[in-house]
Each structure stands twice: as C-alpha cells, then as structure tokens.
Amino acid sequence: MGYTISQVAKKFDLTAHTIRYYDKEGLLPFVDRSKTGNREFSDSDLDWLKLICCLKNTGMPIKQIKQYIGWCLQGDDTIEIRRQMFLDHRKEVLKQMDNLKENLKIIDYKLEFYATNCNINDNRNKDCNQLSIGK
Amino acid sequence: MGYTISQVAKKFDLTAHTIRYYDKEGLLPFVDRSKTGNREFSDSDLDWLKLICCLKNTGMPIKQIKQYIGWCLQGDDTIEIRRQMFLDHRKEVLKQMDNLKENLKIIDYKLEFYATNCNINDNRNKDCNQLSIGK
DNA sequence: TTACCATTTAAAGTTAGCTCTAAGTCAAGT
DNA sequence: ACTTGACTTAGAGCTAACTTTAAATGGTAA
Incomplete structure (x- = not known):
C-alpha cells in the first residue's frame, strides 16, 4: 500500500506541509500517487527522504538538493559530478x-568562569559579567 | 583610539552593515562613539563580539543573544540564569x-557506494543511481 | 576648495525555508 | 444521507538574518 503523507511526516518529524513543500520544490519527483491523487510513499521513497533530510540537516540548500535529485534522474552520466558533490559536502x-x-x-571557558567565580560560596563580589574570553 | 567598524568587520569576516545590524538589534550596547558619532571598538568590545559570533555560529537566535546581553547589563542578579543558558546551549x-x-x-556510506560501484573499472552497468542508504 | 573616502541613520528589499489558509475531493463510519 | 477526517492545490503570509539604498556628515589629500 505505501505510507501516507502524515505517516511519513511522523516518521521523519516533519509536517505534511513541509513534505508537500519539498515535493513542490522538486525534491520528491519519484513519489507515486493513488487513484484519488494522494501521495503514496514506498520504502525506497523513505530512503530518498532520509538522504534529503541528511543533506538538508547538514546545511545544504534545497536548491542544491534539487539539483542533485535532477542529476540522479538524468542517469549514469552524472555519477562523477554526484560523487564530487558528496566529497565537497563531506568537507563542509x-x-x-x-x-x-x-x-x-x-x-566551556565561559562555564568554567561562571563556576569558578560565581557559584562557589556565592561570591558576588567578583565580576562574572566581564566578557573576556581568553586569547 | 579603538577600531573602526570596517577594521572590526575585516577581523571578524563580517560586513560593516552586519555589525550595524547587530548593534541595531541590541547586541552591541557597550560600543562607544567618537566625537563625530562613529563607532569606536575597544579590545574588550572585540571579546564581546567574539562571544556573540560564537553563540550565533552555534545556532543561537539573535533575539536570545540580545536577551543574554541584557542579563549581563543587569548585573550579578542574573548570573545563575546566564550560567544556565550556557549549560543549555552547551547541550544544544x-x-x-x-x-x-x-x-x-x-x-560516507554514499561515497563508499560511489567508489565501489561506479568508478572502479568504469562499470556503468551497476546502478549507482539507487538511493538505498542502509538501515 | 574640491574631491574622495568612510562613516552615519532610517527604512526598504531580499532570500530561504517554511507555515498557514481557503476551497475543494474522497473514503469510511453512523 | 450526512458527518468527519485526511488528503489535494494554489497561493498568501511569516520569520530570521541579513543586504541594499538613499541621503547626509565628517576627515583627509591634492
């Protein structure tokens, strides 16, 4: 049967709105529809989405993810450019x-400062308000 | 003498515009002005800015940084809440x-996949286009 | 003095990534 | 038959963080 949009949303901690937005932006061109036009996600679709979330959560802009999806659809001629994209992104x-x-x-330096000067013996005379954070 | 806004911008890899924006948002209430109204940054100001950039670059919203700056200005009564903020942010x-x-x-899994199936012997029959990314 | 900078402000504009609304369709339950 | 709830679309609205613009001021160099 496949998963509904709200099931997928739950699984990935996204909203259905967000998933539709990704679809609209061209990130999910592979997702099939039921007779009545509803999205039906397969397990493979979830793998795609997992990768998309990985890229998004590591700071890749949606436009670039879309470009990558486009390369995937284009076929094997784009394998090298895709591999390079992952190499570059890995560096990022x-x-x-x-x-x-x-x-x-x-x-941690700040926390150490607060611990040392502010909380031991409730010593309020020392200036914890200073912002020197070391060289 | 202190540093001009463009010197500071250079030092922190920001634009003067961005620094003025931070000032307008209440992040830099301590920065002095020259007779003619230009900002003059002291070394201590640079330490503040360094901390501000640290918080910003670790995902703290500008509004929350502003709140922190406000706590600092309020004095020692806010020490505990500030310490707690750093603890919370550390967790983040x-x-x-x-x-x-x-x-x-x-x-890395994807890269391994591209390396194994796509580039060795230029084997184009194997499907590098699949997106299964493992469990 | 004139030209050329860098600086200032207020305010408008931009971009990314959602987020929400309105209006409609469809399937299941009572 | 009717209600409820999940889904659909197009499109408007929102927020954060800049980014740019316009108009003005001040200091320096020729």
Whole structure:
C-alpha cells in the first residue's frame, strides 16, 4: 500500500506541509500517487527522504538538493559530478564540526568562569559579567 | 583610539552593515562613539563580539543573544540564569555535533557506494543511481 | 576648495525555508 | 444521507538574518 503523507511526516518529524513543500520544490519527483491523487510513499521513497533530510540537516540548500535529485534522474552520466558533490559536502560537514568544536571551547571557558567565580560560596563580589574570553 | 567598524568587520569576516545590524538589534550596547558619532571598538568590545559570533555560529537566535546581553547589563542578579543558558546551549551544541556525526555516516556510506560501484573499472552497468542508504 | 573616502541613520528589499489558509475531493463510519 | 477526517492545490503570509539604498556628515589629500 505505501505510507501516507502524515505517516511519513511522523516518521521523519516533519509536517505534511513541509513534505508537500519539498515535493513542490522538486525534491520528491519519484513519489507515486493513488487513484484519488494522494501521495503514496514506498520504502525506497523513505530512503530518498532520509538522504534529503541528511543533506538538508547538514546545511545544504534545497536548491542544491534539487539539483542533485535532477542529476540522479538524468542517469549514469552524472555519477562523477554526484560523487564530487558528496566529497565537497563531506568537507563542509567536517568544517562545521571543527567550528562547533572551537565554539564549544569558548562556551566551556565561559562555564568554567561562571563556576569558578560565581557559584562557589556565592561570591558576588567578583565580576562574572566581564566578557573576556581568553586569547 | 579603538577600531573602526570596517577594521572590526575585516577581523571578524563580517560586513560593516552586519555589525550595524547587530548593534541595531541590541547586541552591541557597550560600543562607544567618537566625537563625530562613529563607532569606536575597544579590545574588550572585540571579546564581546567574539562571544556573540560564537553563540550565533552555534545556532543561537539573535533575539536570545540580545536577551543574554541584557542579563549581563543587569548585573550579578542574573548570573545563575546566564550560567544556565550556557549549560543549555552547551547541550544544544553537543546535539548538533551528534547530528553531524550521524549524517556524516550517511554521506560516507554514499561515497563508499560511489567508489565501489561506479568508478572502479568504469562499470556503468551497476546502478549507482539507487538511493538505498542502509538501515 | 574640491574631491574622495568612510562613516552615519532610517527604512526598504531580499532570500530561504517554511507555515498557514481557503476551497475543494474522497473514503469510511453512523 | 450526512458527518468527519485526511488528503489535494494554489497561493498568501511569516520569520530570521541579513543586504541594499538613499541621503547626509565628517576627515583627509591634492
């Protein structure tokens, strides 16, 4: 039978509106319809959607995801460009992870500061309001 | 003397426009002005801005950063709530890192697939177009 | 003095990614 | 037959974070 849009929405923690929006934007050209025109998602469709969410959640714009879907539909001639896209995107993801790590250091520095100067012995004379975050 | 807005923009890889926007949104209430009304950034201001960028680049909305800045201005009564904000935000950042790691796995799976089935011996009969990305 | 910068403000415009509304269709239950 | 609820579309509306524009001011260099 396949899954209805609301079942899929639940599974992926999206709204049906959002899934229709993705469809409208060209991200789901493969999803079939029932006799009455309702979307029917197959298991393979869920795999596509999982990949789409992966790309979206790692910061790829919807337009670029659409382009990738288009390449997939075009067939094997686009295999190399698709592979390159994943390589490039992988680099992007690693960069994001590095950025998060760096920023986590700053946050941890601040937390250390609050712990050391503010909460032990409720010492309110020391200035926890300063913003020096180290070099 | 302090730094001009364009010097700061350069340092932080932002535009002067963006910095003025942050100021307008209440993120930079501490920045002084010269006699002629131009912003003059001190070293301490740069530390603030560094923290602001850290929070922004880890996904904190500008409104929430503004709220934090407001708490700082209010003084020591808000220390505990600020500390809690950093604790909460730290959790968010860790969650983001976990998400990135999970999604990186999917990307690596795809890359492995492209490497195995598509590029070795230029074997174009195998279907690299499929989207099954594993369980 | 004139030209050329960088700066200022207020306000309008842009983009991405939804989010919601209106009006309609269809299938199942009472 | 009627009601309820899930689905459909087109299109309008919304929010965040800029980004650009217009008009004005001030400092420096030739």
